[in-house]
Amino acid sequence: MSASPLPPRPPGDACARSSGDACPGALRLHRADDGALARIRIPGGILTPRQAGVLREAAERFGDGELHLTSRGNVQLRGLSADCGAELAGLLSGAGLLPSERHERVRNVVASPLSGLDGRGAADIGPWLTELDRLLCASDRATALSGRFLFALDDGRGDVDALGADLTLLAHGDGGALLRVGDTDSVLRVPAADAPRAALVAAGAFLDAARDTGAWRMKDLPGEAAAALPDDVRRRLAEAGITGAARSRPRPATAPPPAHGRLPGSREKDALSVGVPLGRLDAAQWRLLSGAGGLRLTPWRGAxxxxxAPRRADGLLAALAKAGLITGPGSPWAGVGACVGRPGCAKSLADVRADAGAAVGPAGRLPVYWSGCERRCGHPHGEWIDVVATPDGHRISHVRGDRTTGTATVRDDPAALAAAVAAARGAHT
Structure with missing residues (x-):
């Protein structure tokens, strides 16, 4: 069984440096085959009941009536009319979902969704989230970041640290914070109170390093520039009055998302974790989910x-399950993801959501992600079964980090495809 690196991102990528930053936002709509698309950034995935209601209203008034969750805990609206931009922006602004029009596409922040809820983690990173978003929206320089540059705030449990963000802040057991610059084991320890400001300083260092390189993200920096960046960040932190001591903090091989169901560790109030099949919610599902309490969207297309209230928790879980959401480990949809595929994406070679639905079976040990083309938009991190539509059929591979093994292609045979995916999900140990 041979191993090979994942293929590089094709030059036709929508956010390739050579073609300008065309990543969609709430103000810059993206044209897709099923209409215009808007991507609303929601730092940390946190929505108030009013904001959730406004998103549902926008989906019903302007789009296909569905809310599509992304791998960064954001929301996409699809099937929008091309002329709805001004009305949509006004609706979102009124709900506080566009605190700064100039910064709306750079508010890419994921955060540990259970922070402060289950008694785990080294600290509640809620204050970091609030302050980082405030600093981003107040910074003229931050507007130069690309629509894909990603910040991650990890409360120490290692969940969002595993997502390969450009800059990651991790709460540490000694009361400080660790700043990871890029996808490396090298971190800088900074005072917890200075952590959000340190992340912004590091983002500025990246922008200077990337100026003549064509890099949109940390991983795009040439080797020499990438190697020099941590020392440059430490120097800039010192100039800003922030102490940054170098340390080594290996990233864990796997860091699971929240288990679906009623969460342990809560006291006066409970929390519930649910998955959303293929990240797609209709208006009724969204209304039920967002009307149950506060909402935190996760980077694993869940909430x-x-x-x-504890007395309501079991009944609410039952209602969410009846509505088609994932509320426990036994769901056949657990771990199944897909890009939008046909007919929404012109680049897709197949209706991969329909293919994924036809192949759903017993839950496997590994997650599976279906992609309509080699771009693999929204694919997970870590280890998963990769199913890619190609001109020759569906190619199935086992991905672990940046390497693939066990590649096989199944041609136009739905039953054989379902069997091969099920075997791949459970065969690797």
Whole structure:
């Protein structure tokens, strides 16, 4: 069984440096085959009930009526009319979902969704999230970041640290914070109170390093520039009055997302973790989910409902399950993901959501992600079964980090495809 690196991102990528930063936002709509698309950044995935209601209203008024969750805990609206931009922006602004029009596409922040809820983690990173978003929106320089540059705030449990963000802040057991610059084991320890400011300083260092390189993200920096960046960040932190001591903090091989169901560790209020099949919610599902309590969208296309009265928790879980959401480990949809595929994406070679639905079976040990083309938009990190539509059929591979093994192609045979995917999900140990 041979191993090979994942293929590089094709030059036709929508956010390739050579073609300008065309990543969609709430103000810059993206043209897709099923209409215009808007991507609303939601730092940390945290929505108030009013904001959730406004998103549902926008989906019903302007789009296909569905809310599509992304791998960064954001929301996409699809099937929008091309002329709805001004009305959509006004609706979102009124709900506080566009605090700065100039910064709306750079508010890419994922955060540990269970922080402060289950008694785990080294600290509640909620204050970091609030302050980092404030600093981003107040920074003229930050507007130069690309629509894909990603910040991650990890409370120490290692969940979002595993997502390969450009800059990661991790709460540490000694009361400080660790700043990871890029996808390396090298971190800088900074005072917890200075952590959000340190992340912004590091983002500025990246922008200077990337100026003549064509890099949109940390991983795009040439080797010499990438190697020099941590020392440059430490120097800039010192100039900003922030102490940054170098340390080594290896990233864990795997860091699971929240288990689906009622979460342990809550006290006066419970929290519920649910998965969303293929990240797609209709208006009724969204209304039920967002009306149950506070909402935290996760980078795994799921949601955590907070503030649930214990006496209501079991009944609410049953209602969410009846509505088609994933509320426990036995769901056949657990771990199944897909890009939008046909007919929404012109680049897709197949209706991979329909293919994924036809192949759903018993839950496997590994997650599986279906992609309509080699771009693999929204694919997970870590280890998964990669199913890619090609002109010759569906190619199935086992991905672990940046390497693939066990590649096989199944031609137009739905039953054989389902069997091969099920075997791949459970065969690797």
């Amino acid at each position: 955590v409902v907070t503030g649930v």
